[in-house]
Amino acid sequence: MLMNRSFKIFLLFFFVAISSSSCYFFNGYYVRKDFKYPKPVDTKSKNIQYQIKKIYSFDNVYFDNTFDGARMNNVSKLDDSTYQVDILPENYPINDSPWYSFRVWSDSIRNIYIKLNYENGHHRYIPKISSDRTHWNVIDTSGLVIADDRSFAIFPFKVDTSKIWISAEEIINSSDVKIWMQKLKKNAFTSRFLSVGKTKLNKGIPFFRIGTGNSKGKDVIVLLSRQHPPEISGFLALKSFIEELLIENKVTEDFYKEYEFWVFPLMNPDGVDLGHWRHNANGVDLNRDWAYYRQPEVDAVTDFIVSNAKENKNEIVLSVDFHSTQKDVYYVYDDSFDTELKRFTKYWTDSIDRLIYPFESV
Ligand SMILES: [Zn+2]
Known part of the structure; x- marks a missing residue:
């Protein structure tokens, strides 16, 4: 694993409160919601140029x-x-x-x-x-x-x-993610390793759950990664975060009495294996499709979240989407935005402020 100073500044956690963006709580269950992106991008499928492999x-x-x-x-x-x-x-x-x-x-x-x-x-x-x-x-x-x-x-x-x-960065392709997930199966807190749908090139979109006991009524935190294939440091951050969540101690055991994580570690397996700069095999930026659900990856993941939350009466309280960029570490909604956990952003960034001084909130 590549660990150097630049690794840290390339970390980015893109934070989205799903209840306010992609689906919303309606009449006791979630439904998909349309919203307007500030800079809309056409997410209809397009042709891509495949490489000659040789x-x-x-x-x-x-x-x-x-x-x-x-x-x-x-x-x-x-x-x-x-x-x-x-x-x-x-x-x-x-x-x-x-x-x-x-x-x-x-x-x-x-x-x-x-x-x-x-x-x-x-x-x-x-x-x-x-x-x-x-x-x-x-x-x-x-x-x-x-x-x-x-x-x-x-x-x-x-x-x-x-x-x-x-x-450009170390290679972590879909087989590597599968091997990593295979190892996680041994952990006491993981379960439900499955594929929530298929991509254009017929690859599975992987999912697993972190939690204990029954899902009924638990509050859910959704974790996403690799919408954008080159963003390896974001995936490494997700991996470290998950490995921390899987440590068996009093904190995690208590936490999983009320909460569980739904993890989608590889949103864009086609793009990752094709060595793409950004898009899926339909030539589309998945992170601009969460209001339209035109692409199989976004469609399958949203469907899974909506139907599972309905079945188990879960509330989606938070979503963390792991990306990489050059300078920012956290992209967050400010507290004027109506999110599920009120004032969470301020609480979170203030806590980081205290832990990693000096940390600049902008
Ligand atoms: Zn990204």
Whole structure:
């Protein structure tokens, strides 16, 4: 796991009070609710550009994108030692978060340059490398040159017979999430591991519950992650948060007498495995579809929440959606907004203020 200082500032928890946005409490049960986004985005399905999956070979130097989570749209050789890797979005317009991920090796030791060339985007992520996909390091940035307009970045790299992953962030694809969830099954507080629906590419949308005993009448906290494929640090934050919730002690045991968590750890499995910058396999930003429910992922998750809350007479009191961005740590509704837990935002940020001084609330 990559743990460095930049990890902390890239954390972002996007907080949404679901009862005020996506569905609302009506006549004793939840129904879906339409609302207007301040900046509406068209969430009708669109065509995406699929990558050609292959191993590119040039004079015994190899570039490979044949794994889930890879993004490398083309490779060309510019001169004796420089290789250009083209990085394109799945469709356009799109958020400027160009994810890239590929493997490189050679038949013999060679010193080469790798140029990351972006179309419809700008260099954002410092390359990370790994030989086992578990332990990751930031590349030696002393040789990294970024174009003034950020349209490309170039860095020297020593290749040999060991296959090295080079990636915008560490790779956590849908298989990795499955393996993690499999391990969580052993925990006393977890249950109901299931898929709440299927994506366009027929992948399951995973769910599990954290809580004890019967669900009837419990207050529910919804956790979401990976709507946006490149936001790895948000997922790592969710993972750490969940691992804390699974520690058996008096606090958690008491908490689960009244509350339970409904966890959707991988909202966009198609986008994650396709190495997308932002969208699902329908070319849509899922986080702009919560008022329209046009996309299978948002539709299935909302349906599941509404029907399960109705069946077990649950109240959805809070939702935390884990993302990553460059500076912000928490996006919250201010207390003028009508949310389920009154004044929760102030209580929460004030508590953080006390714990992590100095913490700037803006
Ligand atoms: Zn996001």
